[in-house]
Amino acid sequence: MTPDEAPTRVSIAAGPLVGPVLRRVVGMFAARADLPLDRLDDAVLVADLVAARASAHVAADTIDVALASSPRSLDLRVGPLRAGGGRALVVEAAVPGVGNVIEQLSDALDVKTEGEQEFLLVRLAYAGSD
Secondary structure, three states: OOOOOOOEEEEEEOOOOHHHHHHHHHHHHHHHOOOOHHHHHHHHHHHHHHHHHHHHOEOOOEEEEEEEEEOOEEEEEEEEEOOOHHHHHHHOOEEOOOEEHHHHHOOEEEEEEEOOEEEEEEEEEOOOOO
């Protein structure tokens, strides 16, 4: 992916198809980024968590995700979310006995505020050698 290439955006109607669609799209982009299988699995797990929890925090009736891949890196931008929705989505990803899965699996995690809306930014990367 070149630096000038725009991210790919998917917009999925909130409902039962969010999980299956987002899992497949994230899996394709993780493969495109040439992430090893364990990091590809991590990316799909993050997609599952986002799919399961985002509908309670979105600003519209859709789950919108922008994806960008580069060598050994995948970036997700989830939103627009309602005010407080980005942090709430991350907090809700905590699993008893495991902790916060999104925080543990991501290499970078941030919530960006734009006006009254928020965007959850997640980066998954692999810096190791093959």
